[in-house]
Amino acid sequence: MASAEVVSSFVQGTPPGELKEVVQSIQALTSDGDPSLLQHPKVKAAFQNYNESQLVCAKLSGGSQHVLVSPYNRLEGNKYYDTTTSTSFTFDHTTQKASNPQSYTHDSTNNDLISSIQKSLATHVAEHYPAQSSAAAGSAYTVASPSETPTEIAILISATKASPQNFVSGRWRTTLLYNTGSRTLTGTIAAQVHYYEDGNVALNTTKQVSENNVGDSGSEIVRVLAKLEKQYQEEVNRALVGMNEGSFRGLRRQLPVTRQRIEWEKIRGYGLSDNLKGNK
Incomplete structure (x- = not known):
């Protein structure tokens, strides 16, 4: 069974927009598909760190507006605020879904x-x-x-x-x-x-x-x-x-199998199929 450390490294290395596929792969790597590994404190921390460092975007439920998560607009727990829409929202770091939008203005000097x-x-x-x-x-x-x-x-x-x-x-x-x-x-x-x-x-x-x-x-x-x-x-x-x-x-190979140098500036003029036909 995959360890929490290994799973955390998978999460941290996720390419943009591919977290869903990585989660599916993590579940496939476990011996019984037990989803509890995703709830391990180290793994949950890896999800949060990844989403915040990557400035992940998500759509607010019930609307088309995207919001982002970061360490700078975090409130308590999994709640964040967005000055563009003047809302606060809850963010699920595993599914990358934003929910529970509420009117919110962050007080600042x-x-x-x-x-x-x-x-x-x-x-x-x-x-x-x-x-x-x-x-x-x-x-x-x-x-x-x-x-x-x-x-x-x-x-x-x-x-x-x-x-x-x-x-x-x-x-x-x-x-x-x-x-x-x-x-x-x-x-x-x-x-x-x-x-x-x-x-x-x-x-x-x-x-x-x-x-x-x-x-x-x-x-x-x-x-x-x-x-x-x-x-x-x-x-x-x-x-x-x-x-x-x-x-x-x-x-690139400097000399192909023909032992003749390729003129890269004329590469568009080469025809592999024609050369093959000529060798028959």
Whole structure:
């Protein structure tokens, strides 16, 4: 029977949008399909840590709005709040379902600035992130004020796109903290992609970002956020192009079975079927 430590490692390594399949695999690995292993304290903690660190999105019951979970908008137990919809909700970390939405406003000394950031962030997200309706895909954002650090405001964006029929899934996460005293913006931007048709290829990249002298209005803060996201996306694109033209080409066989070099620039002109016919 799989141990709680092994199951926890499976949960922590789950690709974007594939937790349901991982849970099914965990149950299949147990000798009798006993679901109690998923209720083990270590496993439950792994589910919560995974969902919060991944900024997992979920739809509120009875509506189409997506919300996200994180350490910054957690209340007590499995309850979280969302400033976009002004609600609190209960989140099941195993099924990734949000339920029991209730009207809620989080009191903070930064409420005015949070509202200003929220307004500008809504425009940014609508322009750059897809609005998906399925449970396995979606985008959400929220602005939270961690009670233990009243001088910080957390700005969170999460977008997931899972397409099982095409054997691909991915998630973008922006986690930035704005310090109202120093007017700095610091945090991480991360992208994760999993492609698993006839193989298993994963991309997992994270960048630490920081900006000083940001300004003290919502529009200025979101403008800097957009700049940091654009810089990161351009860096990832350049890295992928360089990998395709360098590393991947280096993995190719230099001489095929014909012992003649392939001219990769003319690869579209090669016809495998024609060559086979000619060898008959």
